[in-house]
Amino acid sequence: MDIEEFRTKGKEMVDYICQYITNLPNQRVTPDVEPGYLRQLLPNEAPVEPEDWDDIMKDVEKKIMPGVTHWQHPGFHAYFPSGNSFPSILADMLSDAIGCIGFSWAASPACTELETIVMDWFGKAIGLPNDFITSAKSSRGGGVIQTSASECVLVSMLAARNQAIQYLKKNHPNVEDNVFLPKLVGYCSKEAHSCVEKAAKILLVQIRILEPDENGSLRKENLLDAMEKDKENGLVPFFVSAILGSTSSCSFDNLEEIGPICKAEPCTWLHVDAAYAGNAFICPELKYLLSGIEYADSFNTNPNKWLLVNFDCSCLWVRCRMKLTSALVVDPLYLQHANSDEAIDYRHWGIPLSRRFRSLKLWFVIRKYGLSGLQKYIRNHIKLAKHFESLVRKDPRFEVINDVKLGLVCFRLIAPDNVNQNLLATINASGKLHMIPSMVRDKYIIRFCVTAENAVQEDVEHAWTVITEHAYELLGSIPV
Template identity: 50%
Template sequence: MDIEEFRDFGKAAVDYIADYFQTIRDRPVLPNVDPGYLSDLIPDEAPQKGEPWQDVLKDVDRIIMPGLTHWHSPNFHAFYPTANSFPAIVGEMLSAGFGCIGLSWIASPAYTELEVVMMNWLGKLLGLPEEFLNCSQGPGGGVIQGSASEVTFISLLAAKEKKVTELKSQNSPLTEAEIKGKLVAYSSDQSNSSVEKSGLLGSMPMRLLPADENGILRGSVLQEAILKDKEKGLIPCYVVANLGTTPTCAFDNLEEFAPICQKEGVWLHVDAAYAGTAFACPEYRHLNKGVEKADSFNFNPHKWMLVNFDCSAMWVKNAKYLVEAFNVERLYLEDQHKGLAPEYRHWQIALGRRFRALKLWFVLRMYGSEGIQKHVRHQISLAQYFEELVRNDARFEVCSSSMGLVCFKLKGLESLSEKLLKIVSEKKSIYCIAGNHNRKFCIRFAICSRLTEKEDVEFAWKEFKSAADELFGLDSKMSQIVDEIPEKKLRDIHISTPRCEILHEKTK
């Protein structure tokens, strides 16, 4: 492919993407394919001769598009947002076009230089303490990682190395291997699965402590767990606090955790993967109170801040612990600029780096802080509107509501809500997933797409209402069946049992 063909192909691809977003609202959010569908549509081997780009682009539409779940559809309400915006897309295109690899500062100075500045911009936008910023006089700083999963794992490894070094310097009678075998970490049972996974990968047991009825891990529970482990001869090492848990977007209280971690010499990591973007709005920063006592902090601009995946922002109060954990020097990586700029290869697992800061720069410049704040506040208002719709229907109840997430269910037995979600999911018009609130089944409704508007929320609510009507069987046949249940049987059934559960009793 020569440059002129590339121009044509690239322009056609941009047009295809633009057309996709113009039509995304009309597409079923979930694909209608079965596992293995794609292997029947393409040859078993790569072609001997190259094919025209026009044919390849046609096959994207014929083969790939039918198998996509449309994460940026205004009818996608599962998980949490995965951010997307046109400035970020263009930034990603330019990054791929430049094709550099950030092994070191000299490998592409702009990679490091822009990232240093962008992490300062982001930290100031969120109101983080100055000691976390690259522009501070202290040893702290920020770096862009691939995901919150990586950050949690990296922080665990840094905490592990720090604890081993400390105990060895205190002339511990234990060997390094014995120390590592006794280390233990803690988090909430509401934390993301990646938190538990970090413990598995880092060979450090992760205690998932029970949260309270609001999904919050209390400091007293953490303190009790630490004391019990110390009595067993174990060594507390690492705590992950959640600002916005995965099931319900609950916020742990950092002010309860911080004095415990400081007293016990435990690394405190803050995972604000989704909700951290909200701290761009001053009215939500109280939820971050106590962050100045943390050792590391993370949120994902690729979740709610309009920056395409992957872009996960990590700050540490003292970067030397990352460098000590990951520094491996080689002659071919040396240059004369050592100490004048951060060598981010020592702050991460991988050696090479992509130019993630470019798309972040584009988004922050083109939206500005006001645009980011407007986006966050708008999506929260949509979630509040959905919550209002749920509360106005006597058949439903709201379990929790936080930021852009509403957890709700049908009143009565949990199986009702399970059936409701199944009916909605099978229609593929909207996409929601199950969750749990206070260890009971609920449905999670998240405002995810930047394209979602009030009419999309109303459409989703109509889907749930219609499914509830179907489930409750508000037709004459249903009423007739219920009427045929013997009076004694009806008395045995709890007065609040919905009609569909009464029918279930009848069909037994």
């Protein structure tokens, strides 16, 4: 493809994207295909000769699109939102065209510097303490964009592990680092995302998964009890991952209680995972949900979930950047440069060496919407979730299971779990809506998350009509 063909086909691609988005409401949300459907439609071998662009696009339409789940569909209410917006799509296009691999300042100064600046903007808008803001006076912390929340949790746990090993080595300087691993124990609540358990698996440390209270919040007593027991057994509490906005029910751990417990220990790192909810803290009226953040050593949120930025853009801030980089630094000559001492090299802040120009899309989105536009978007989702909640509460056959603070409503038929399973299965099979289940307080629940950028009240009311029609078919007529 030469530049003239790119110019033509690029414009056609923008038209194709606009058509795709405009037509979304007329499609099924989920595809009606069986596993292996694509293998029957595509050749077994790669083409030897170049193919015509129009033929490739015809196959996109005929073979790929029928197997796509439409995450931007107004009837998509599963998981959390998958951030998407035109400014973000355009930024990724530009980032791909620049095609730099910004692992160090020298590898592309703008890539590194924009990331630092935009992470400061976003961190300040959320209301993080100054210690996390690179440019704040006497700050030793800063922010970095990672690929996923799972990676943010993993590198935070890694930094915590390194900190704990250095602490233990003070009394045993000649002991190998790995000898301390069986002593290290981390904690999170049952409501925490499974990525915490996965990180512990990767890092060969133990993790205690604790009971939250009846509101899904990890409280002081359970954490303290677990830590005390472990210390009596000679173990070292080195890491706590608190959750603000859990995946199952958008519950919030009690940071104000957990924080002081971590601080009282000699080497316990407090990480706060707010992958979805953290974006909402740009709204002044929601900042109360962040209280206790002053105790945290690290914090993550994903604009690629709930801030209109396309995947991947997962933001991690640390209170002390040296603690993170000292766990990760490896410095071969071929990656060093003349400005290594005064410039940030993000290769030391995460696992991969190669890094995309991801800050561009966060910068585009913040500038094009302004913080006020992003607040409006978040508030609209919350208003719609509360409207959906009120519809559920008006129907005596159903119950709402979570405290609806943001854009997620957990609900169920007041009936055994298998009836709720059937209800969800038939709704999803209809292709009109897509939702996923979870377990909350040992009950099978259905999660309804507001996800579409321009969601309106009619979408939520349509969803409720579909749900109640399926419930009617399942249960028969029960007077309301």
